[in-house]
Amino acid sequence: MTDLKADDLNIEAIETLMTPKALKAQMPLEGSALESVRSARQTIFNILDRKDPRLFVVVGPCSIHDPEAALDYAARLKKLAEEVQDTLYIVMRVYFEKPRTSVGWKGLINDPFMDDTFQIEEGLKLGRKLLLDIVSMGLPASTEALDPISPQYLQDLIAWSAIGARTTESQTHREMSSGLSSAVGFKNGTDGGLMVAVNAMQSVSHPHRFLGISKGGQVAVVRTKGNPYAHVVLRGGSAGPNYDSVHVAQAEEELRKGGVSTNIMIDCSHANSNKDPSIQSLVLKDVTHQILEGNQSIIGVMLESNINFGNQKIPADLKELKYGVSVTDACIDWAETERSIKEMAAKLKDVLPQRQTP
Ligand SMILES: O=C[C@H](O)[C@H](O)COP(=O)(O)O
Numbered sequence: 001m002t003d004l005k006a007d008d009l010n011i012e013a014i015e016t017l018m019t020p021k022a023l024k025a026q027m028p029l030e031g032s033a034l035e036s037v038r039s040a041r042q043t044i045f046n047i048l049d050r051k052d053p054r055l056f057v058v059v060g061p062c063s064i065h066d067p068e069a070a071l072d073y074a075a076r077l078k079k080l081a082e083e084v085q086d087t088l089y090i091v092m093r094v095y096f097e098k099p100r101t102s103v104g105w106k107g108l109i110n111d112p113f114m115d116d117t118f119q120i121e122e123g124l125k126l127g128r129k130l131l132l133d134i135v136s137m138g139l140p141a142s143t144e145a146l147d148p149i150s151p152q153y154l155q156d157l158i159a160w161s162a163i164g165a166r167t168t169e170s171q172t173h174r175e176m177s178s179g180l181s182s183a184v185g186f187k188n189g190t191d192g193g194l195m196v197a198v199n200a201m202q203s204v205s206h207p208h209r210f211l212g213i214s215k216g217g218q219v220a221v222v223r224t225k226g227n228p229y230a231h232v233v234l235r236g237g238s239a240g241p242n243y244d245s246v247h248v249a250q251a252e253e254e255l256r257k258g259g260v261s262t263n264i265m266i267d268c269s270h271a272n273s274n275k276d277p278s279i280q281s282l283v284l285k286d287v288t289h290q291i292l293e294g295n296q297s298i299i300g301v302m303l304e305s306n307i308n309f310g311n312q313k314i315p316a317d318l319k320e321l322k323y324g325v326s327v328t329d330a331c332i333d334w335a336e337t338e339r340s341i342k343e344m345a346a347k348l349k350d351v352l353p354q355r356q357t358p
């Protein structure tokens with residue numbers, strides 16, 4: 001007999017996952033860790049509102065694949081954060097979800113053991129545990145909000161979120177961002193276009209109604225209030241970098257015309273460094289110079305950094321993985337991270353408090 005089924009033709013299986021509520025009950029955010037997330041979010045709001053003259057620096061690995069190395073990195077970053085805290089507010093990149101140009105490893109949550117077993121529940125547990133460990137150290141964490149369901153499991157631990165260049169134009173990501181509790185940075189598109197980010201910021205400040213899940217794991221209609229803390233992140237594009245003073249001035253104009261915030265973060269990596277990590281410090285220097293020359297719109301920077309330089313392919317035998325080296329985009333190493341951030345802090349120490357609200 002002919003199979004007349006009309007759905008699930010390309011579905012192999014659907015597995016039920018533990019609920020967000022159950023995961024949070026196993027690993028609750030409470031006490032000083034909760035206070036640390038709340039205070040980090042507020043600090044970033046204050047920077048965006050120009051009540052705090054510091055810049056915030058989102059820095060860390062392109063992706064997390066080894067929680068132990070991530071904690072080693074976090075301990076170093078926490079120490080550096082304390083040293084530069086008068087001038088710079090440091091937030092660690094704790095990126096678990098990678099948007100791929102075509103195919104590739106999609107991050108710790110999707111395939112935590114990097115062996116195509118896709119143990120997503122384990123990925124969520126590992127991710128939540130690592131975030132809790134990091135925020136318990138008093139270090140704020142940031143991530144790319146890529147999957148529309150995972151925020152229910154993890155976003156309570158996040159101080160700043162990014163929407164990536166491949167999803168800034170997506171309605172799903174704009175709706176989700178309108179309900180996030182943290183500030184959100186929208187990257188310009190991969191083609192370098194800023195209009196998608198301007199449109200995203202207009203959208204995200206409004207309330208939305210959309211399909212999602214509740215903490216109890218039920219399919220639900222989510223009603224959001226709108227997120228007042230969105231800003232753009234310039235990350236360059238296929239036509240080249242856009243971190244320089246001319247592109248920044250053009251971006252300010254486009255943002256003003258769109259009636260959205262003129263706060264700008266510069267991503268020193270991605271197309272702004274032509275994916276060559278050694279260029280990131282030069283971009284950071286240029287941004288520092290722009291601020292010394294009077295720029296008022298740049299409120300933050302992003303760096304892709306790890307314990308060791310460069311990147312590596314995921315080997316067939318995972319024992320061959322090199323410690324502290326990215327398995328996605330190439331990163332600067334710890335020594336360069338420390339040197340370039342300290343240099344920026346020293347140069348901007350006396351200048352930032354005198355900046356005016358644009
Ligand atoms: O930041 C990470 C990468 O640039 C992004 O995930 C795209 O990676 P891919 O082009 O290697 O797939």
Ligand SMILES: C=C(OP(=O)(O)O)C(=O)O
Pocket residue numbers: 062095099144163164165166187235270
């Ligand atoms: C994927 C990232 O960046 P972009 O969206 O700018 O490519 C990232 O920051 O990890």
